[in-house]
Amino acid sequence: MIAELGLAALWIASALAVLQLVGGVLAQKQGGSEMAKLVRPAAITQGLLAAFAFLMLLWLFAITDLSVKLVATNSHSAKPLIFKLSGAWGNHEGSMLLWITVMAMAGGLIALVERRLPEKTMMATLAAQAFVGIGFYAFLLLSSNPFERLPQPAVEGMGLNPLLQDIGLAFHPPTLYFGYVGLSVAFSFAVGALMTRKVGPDFARAMRPWVLGAWVFLTLGITAGSYWAYYELGWGGWWFWDPVENASLMPWLAATALLHSVSVLAARDALRAWTIMLGVVAFSMSMLGTFLVRSGILTSVHAFAVDPERGSFILFLLALYIGGALLLFALRAGTVTEGERFSVTSREGALVFNNVMLSAILGIVLLGTLYPLLTEAFDVRVSVGPPYFNPVGAIFTVPMLIVMTIGPMLRWRGDSFDRIKFPAAIVASIMLAVLALVLVLGSYGILPVLGLAIAIGLGVASFLPLRGRKLTRVPIATWGMIMAHFGIAVALFGMASETAFSEEKLAAVSVGDATDVGPWTVVLGSVEPVAGPNWTAIEGRLQASYDGSEPILLNPQSRNFWAPPQETTESTLATRWNGQLYAVIGNQASDGRWQLRLWWKPFVTLIWYGGILVALGGVLAIIGRVRGDLKRRYVRARSDQRREDAAAL
Amino acid sequence: MSGPLKPKHQRLVLIVLALVALIGAGLLASWALRNEASYFYLPNQIASDPPEAGVAIRLGGMVQEGSLKTLEDGITVAFTVTDQEAATVPVLYRGILPDLFVEGSGVVADGRMDVEGTFIADNLLAKHDENYVPRELQEMEQHQAAATLVGEGKPQ
Numbered sequence: 001m002i003a004e005l006g007l008a009a010l011w012i013a014s015a016l017a018v019l020q021l022v023g024g025v026l027a028q029k030q031g032g033s034e035m036a037k038l039v040r041p042a043a044i045t046q047g048l049l050a051a052f053a054f055l056m057l058l059w060l061f062a063i064t065d066l067s068v069k070l071v072a073t074n075s076h077s078a079k080p081l082i083f084k085l086s087g088a089w090g091n092h093e094g095s096m097l098l099w100i101t102v103m104a105m106a107g108g109l110i111a112l113v114e115r116r117l118p119e120k121t122m123m124a125t126l127a128a129q130a131f132v133g134i135g136f137y138a139f140l141l142l143s144s145n146p147f148e149r150l151p152q153p154a155v156e157g158m159g160l161n162p163l164l165q166d167i168g169l170a171f172h173p174p175t176l177y178f179g180y181v182g183l184s185v186a187f188s189f190a191v192g193a194l195m196t197r198k199v200g201p202d203f204a205r206a207m208r209p210w211v212l213g214a215w216v217f218l219t220l221g222i223t224a225g226s227y228w229a230y231y232e233l234g235w236g237g238w239w240f241w242d243p244v245e246n247a248s249l250m251p252w253l254a255a256t257a258l259l260h261s262v263s264v265l266a267a268r269d270a271l272r273a274w275t276i277m278l279g280v281v282a283f284s285m286s287m288l289g290t291f292l293v294r295s296g297i298l299t300s301v302h303a304f305a306v307d308p309e310r311g312s313f314i315l316f317l318l319a320l321y322i323g324g325a326l327l328l329f330a331l332r333a334g335t336v337t338e339g340e341r342f343s344v345t346s347r348e349g350a351l352v353f354n355n356v357m358l359s360a361i362l363g364i365v366l367l368g369t370l371y372p373l374l375t376e377a378f379d380v381r382v383s384v385g386p387p388y389f390n391p392v393g394a395i396f397t398v399p400m401l402i403v404m405t406i407g408p409m410l411r412w413r414g415d416s417f418d419r420i421k422f423p424a425a426i427v428a429s430i431m432l433a434v435l436a437l438v439l440v441l442g443s444y445g446i447l448p449v450l451g452l453a454i455a456i457g458l459g460v461a462s463f464l465p466l467r468g469r470k471l472t473r474v475p476i477a478t479w480g481m482i483m484a485h486f487g488i489a490v491a492l493f494g495m496a497s498e499t500a501f502s503e504e505k506l507a508a509v510s511v512g513d514a515t516d517v518g519p520w521t522v523v524l525g526s527v528e529p530v531a532g533p534n535w536t537a538i539e540g541r542l543q544a545s546y547d548g549s550e551p552i553l554l555n556p557q558s559r560n561f562w563a564p565p566q567e568t569t570e571s572t573l574a575t576r577w578n579g580q581l582y583a584v585i586g587n588q589a590s591d592g593r594w595q596l597r598l599w600w601k602p603f604v605t606l607i608w609y610g611g612i613l614v615a616l617g618g619v620l621a622i623i624g625r626v627r628g629d630l631k632r633r634y635v636r637a638r639s640d641q642r643r644e645d646a647a648a649l
Numbered sequence: 650m651s652g653p654l655k656p657k658h659q660r661l662v663l664i665v666l667a668l669v670a671l672i673g674a675g676l677l678a679s680w681a682l683r684n685e686a687s688y689f690y691l692p693n694q695i696a697s698d699p700p701e702a703g704v705a706i707r708l709g710g711m712v713q714e715g716s717l718k719t720l721e722d723g724i725t726v727a728f729t730v731t732d733q734e735a736a737t738v739p740v741l742y743r744g745i746l747p748d749l750f751v752e753g754s755g756v757v758a759d760g761r762m763d764v765e766g767t768f769i770a771d772n773l774l775a776k777h778d779e780n781y782v783p784r785e786l787q788e789m790e791q792h793q794a795a796a797t798l799v800g801e802g803k804p805q
Contacts, residue, residue: 234745235772338660356667360674367678371686381689383707385759388685392678506743508723569745586745589723597745 003068003147006056010097010147013049013104014137016042017130020107024127027120028195036119039126040111046133047108054101057146061088067153070094070146076159078534086170092294092310093146095173099290100136102181106210107133110185116206116629118198125192132184135317143313159534159561166232176221176248180286182214183251186258190279191325194332199272204265205629207279209622211262215255216618222248223611234569234584236599238498238607241389246369247289250362254282257358260351268412270339270348273329274355280329284322285362291318292369343414350407357400364392394447401454401492405461408481423464431457444500451496459489477624484617491610497603508593518600519547520581522554527585527594535561537570540585540594544574556585580604687759693736695762702764708738709757717752730756730768742770 020042027036060068061084064077074091075084088094107129114122140146189207193199225248230238239245258278264271291314342348368384375382405427409420417424434453438444462485466474505517514523525541537559545551557570574581579602586595687705700706708730716729724743731737740758750756750773760770 352663352667356670359667360670363671363674364678367675368682371682375686381707382686383689383759384682384686385705387687387705388681392681392685395677396674506724506745569747584745589719591723593723595724595745 007147016046020130027123043111050104072154076157124195128188128191179218185210187283251285448500455493462486480620487613494606
């Protein structure tokens with residue numbers, strides 16, 4: 001019954017999406033249409049129904065209803081509740097339902113709260129949102145029905161991949177999806193604005209909170225995903241340039257560029273066509289990401305079941321939406337009138353530089369990610385990894401980060417470099433000093449050394465826009481920018497420090513023996529068998545002491561899950577303010593010694609703290625922008641009221 | 650540098666600069682891809698057309714039965730990777746073997762050949778479960794299954 005309710009809700013929601021599309025399109029006619037009145041209610045109801053369907057799926061997973069195929073293939077009755085629930089989206093069908101749900105809810109939310117746009121643009125936007133939605137409803141209902149019943153209820157579920165039975169992973173996919181799908185709103189806004197040719201500051205202000213929101217979720221999703229890969233895969237790395245990591249990085253790069261260009265459009269009415277273009281590109285990257293993940297077309301830690309039919313369906317949707325939007329852009333971009341002008345040395349100039357660099361990095365990541373597919377067409381197998389991405393990406397990242405130190409200090413429209421000579425000189429000398437210091441201290445790779453210098457320079461520079469201002473009067477959105485830029489510096493410092501200063505120790509140790517890594521001494525106390533709810537393991541009992549201080553206990557495990565049967569390596573971490581000790585236990589050699597792999601990673605945690613700061617900066621910016629808009633709306637309403645009162649007298 | 654450009658030219662200059670940067674990025678990327686992408690080799694391909702020592706490549710194949718041993722340091726693992734055509738490549742790997750790494754099963758290794766013709770692996774990708782198989786490996790197993798079937802069908 002529950003499954004049927006969910007499925008019915010989905011079908012009705014998809015019908016409402018059709019209604020929303022038709023109504024929105026009819027509203028574009030001269031003189032409007034009666035149907036237009038139905039568009040907003042349809043969007044809101046559609047959002048509620050999709051949310052209802054998703055709740056039904058969660059329920060099925062919570063009670064482990066084994067007559068439902070998806071539950072039987074992805075869950076197990078002997079699993080903690082949280083992992084039963086997260087199992088609902090830890091598979092193809094469930095995650096596509098989550099995608100639809102977020103998309104429908106975002107559409108409903110625009111219909112509910114958005115009042116800044118002209119009604120016609122609004123209708124076109126909701127129609128675009130519905131148009132994209134319909135494709136994904138079709139995909140879900142026709143090729144990946146999550147509510148499908150089994151002819152015979154299963155006796156027991158097949159379980160969830162143990163790698164996915166992890167608290168970080170319970171929240172990583174939904175967070176990313178909120179980001180991916182939140183960008184659909186930017187896409188729909190862009191299409192709506194192209195349809196009605198209404199591109200200007202009001203449009204930018206309406207779009208900005210959505211872009212910011214999606215970007216915050218993407219930032220958090222990437223940060224969480226990176227940390228999960230770091231401790232769960234047991235390889236000790238925080239970024240692998242894995243195709244699916246790239247699939248989440250590409251929309252983030254596009255959204256970051258969009259975020260900055262939309263600010264130029266809102267403040268200065270410039271970069272109109274470019275902002276629209278980025279709105280289209282950002283969501284295209286989200287869909288490309290989904291395609292890469294869901295089709296299993298690339299070799300990846302995330303490439304689960306390979307399913308060509310689903311892959312081609314998403315590829316078709318991808319071509320339809322991206323192609324359609326780009327075609328519309330090509331037809332209409334010329335008619336979008338040119339915005340305001342600005343000088344090269346100006347805030348706009350710096351932001352354009354940021355946008356061009358981000359686009360270049362996006363292109364580099366995109367090419368590197370798709371290159372193996374391309375060569376495969378010629379039957380040549382390659383994999384593209386850090387030797388490509390790191391140096392080539394850095395060629396554009398380094399100039400971007402350097403301009404980022406002074407950009408926020410420049411004035412809008414036109415500025416002279418002389419005015420900011422002094423702070424720029426300070427930042428430059430800090431960078432050079434750090435560079436010199438690191439070069440004297442030891443020989444490290446060029447990228448980590450540059451990274452350390454830029455991180456410290458940027459960290460200081462991110463606060464310089466506060467110079468000469470009264471701190472209590474700085475707008476909240478500006479604090480958001482400062483925090484996000486500082487977060488980038490913090491994360492960069494973590495990355496550079498981890499790359500430059502990490503120490504690794506691989507040792508075969510007998511019980512009772514000690515081994516050193518960096519400032520740590522680690523003693524293998526014993527190795528014991530242990531058991532959990534759905535696994536057994538051997539557990540190493542390590543005593544790790546930092547620089548001779550009181551030892552702490554670490555228990556890395558090698559786990560055997562029985563549903564489904566699989567082994568995983570559970571690393572353990574000892575976190576200090578200045579870094580992490582990372583320990584993994586391996587096999588026992590024939591002479592009785594145990595393999596231990598240990599890393600000391602100075603300041604590695606800053607990578608993720610930085611990511612969180614960036615996201616928090618985004619949250620502050622949303623608060624500041626929404627508050628500013630509400631205030632502006634209130635002032636406008638009051639002045640309208642006064643005018644009316646005056647006219648009435 | 651400072652002062653607004655001639656209005657007529659501004660849009661054009663911006664577009665040209667952006668295009669130059671993007672095309673530059675594209676050219677740089679394609680040049681780098683040709684040099685930095687690591688190619689996938691099967692053991693027989695290494696035998697027939699050995700890659701230059703020290704160049705990053707990816708090696709795929711089956712771990713030969715009875716070849717896996719831990720060296721005296723207790724950390725370095727040595728094994729042999731083979732394929733259907735019975736070419737073999739000796740592999741050395743320093744590290745903890747991935748879960749489900751067993752003899753007779755498939756493996757994909759990132760690394761490079763040394764001058765003596767041994768493959769030095771930096772990273773081993775093995776099968777984690779039925780749903781999580783490196784793609785090259787999956788195809789290889791399909792080949793192997795096909796080969797086995799053909800073998801069984803032959804009259805004794």
